[in-house]
Amino acid sequence: MEVKGAVPVLGAGGWGTALAVALVRAGHSARLWARRTDVAARLAEVRENREYLPGVTLPKGMEVTADLGKAVGTASFVLAAVPSIGLPDLLAELPPHLGLVICAKGLAPDGGRLTDLAREQGFTRVAVLSGPNHAEEVGRGLPAATVVASTDRTLAKEVQAALLSPALRVYTSTDEVGVELGGVLKNVIALAAGMGDGLNLGDNAKAALMTRGLREMGRYLVSQGAHEDTVYGLSGLGDLIATSTSRHSRNRAAGEALARGENPQQGGKVVEGLRTAGLLEAWATAHGHDLPIVQAVARVARGEWTPTEGIAELMGRGAKAELGE
Ligand SMILES: NC(=O)C1=CN([C@@H]2O[C@H](COP(=O)(O)OP(=O)(O)OC[C@H]3O[C@@H](n4cnc5c(N)ncnc54)[C@H](O)[C@@H]3O)[C@@H](O)[C@H]2O)C=CC1
Numbered sequence: 001m002e003v004k005g006a007v008p009v010l011g012a013g014g015w016g017t018a019l020a021v022a023l024v025r026a027g028h029s030a031r032l033w034a035r036r037t038d039v040a041a042r043l044a045e046v047r048e049n050r051e052y053l054p055g056v057t058l059p060k061g062m063e064v065t066a067d068l069g070k071a072v073g074t075a076s077f078v079l080a081a082v083p084s085i086g087l088p089d090l091l092a093e094l095p096p097h098l099g100l101v102i103c104a105k106g107l108a109p110d111g112g113r114l115t116d117l118a119r120e121q122g123f124t125r126v127a128v129l130s131g132p133n134h135a136e137e138v139g140r141g142l143p144a145a146t147v148v149a150s151t152d153r154t155l156a157k158e159v160q161a162a163l164l165s166p167a168l169r170v171y172t173s174t175d176e177v178g179v180e181l182g183g184v185l186k187n188v189i190a191l192a193a194g195m196g197d198g199l200n201l202g203d204n205a206k207a208a209l210m211t212r213g214l215r216e217m218g219r220y221l222v223s224q225g226a227h228e229d230t231v232y233g234l235s236g237l238g239d240l241i242a243t244s245t246s247r248h249s250r251n252r253a254a255g256e257a258l259a260r261g262e263n264p265q266q267g268g269k270v271v272e273g274l275r276t277a278g279l280l281e282a283w284a285t286a287h288g289h290d291l292p293i294v295q296a297v298a299r300v301a302r303g304e305w306t307p308t309e310g311i312a313e314l315m316g317r318g319a320k321a322e323l324g325e
């Protein structure tokens with residue numbers, strides 16, 4: 001499939017910058033939009049995003065602008081890589097005929113899906129991009145794989161063609177719900193894994209947490225209409241592994257900070273799981289769902305429980321069967 005003109009990437013944080021670099025690596029040109037004019041000017045001049053993606057040179061085929069209209073131009077689709085909290089405002093500025101690829105791993109303000117929010121705002125060509133993709137590694141061209149999911153197969157193929165390179169394998173999927181929600185849930189489980197790291201709970205604890213976390217993800221995803229196979233795909237199990245075990249993960253690091261009694265914020269970099277935990281907890285309570293790890297993380301994040309109390313609550317739950325009964 002042909003990619004016409006420069007591909008707009010909206011949001012000049014770590015992920016937006018890495019995606020723009022990946023587009024150029026795939027043989028296309030990219031236009032990176034930064035919200036602030038001073039940031040756009042600095043990136044264009046210094047050719048490095050020192051704040052969010054240090055050590056990665058911005059290649060020649062990549063323009064940076066703070067002019068949203070100029071960034072979008074006549075493109076068929078945009079990669080929206082702003083944090084979930086900023087997406088509603090960004091969408092309000094975009095023409096809804098535009099193909100919209102949501103690259104954030106978070107929820108809408110009401111706890112719903114960002115793809116639903118986009119459709120409510122009039123967008124009809126909507127996709128999500130998600131997978132085990134730390135910006136620090138994708139930006140450097142280390143091998144990685146990702147998934148673009150959409151019920152609009154043509155849009156998914158366009159995005160695949162734009163990003164596919166020897167460094168990045170891009171798979172398509174029609175399971176938009178599953179791919180989107182895998183990326184949302186894994187952040188919260190990674191926060192819990194980080195708490196375990198911070199408390200030195202060991203490898204058995206981490207394996208147990210990730211496995212039970214995967215089960216919790218699966219129950220939630222399937223209840224929302226996801227295909228079960230997606231739970232075990234790149235955007236589910238794959239990203240759960242990458243985020244819960246990586247030194248790059250802000251969510252895992254935030255959990256470690258909470259365990260040490262420190263502020264979990266990561267120096268201005270977005271930690272989606274802190275916001276997601278509360279939104280999901282509210283949803284679970286409202287709909288009578290049992291999401292024990294999510295609920296424990298939400299309470300720790302609000303300061304109602306210490307991480308040690310959270311772990312004790314999870315360990316002290318009633319006896320259960322893994323299979324059978
Ligand atoms: N960093 C990573 O490795 C990956 C991040 N993601 C997701 O991508 C999204 C963005 O994350 P990062 O780029 O890592 O964040 P970041 O913390 O590196 O940067 C956030 C960027 O968004 C800008 N921003 C903040 N609020 C905004 C708003 N209201 N409107 C427009 N811009 C705003 C900030 O100025 C900054 O440039 C998150 O949902 C994250 O979960 C997805 C895959 C990988």
Ligand SMILES: O=C(CO)COP(=O)(O)O
Nearest residue numbers: 131132133134249250251
């Ligand atoms: O989504 C990511 C990797 O796939 C990035 O995770 P963090 O936001 O925890 O750094």
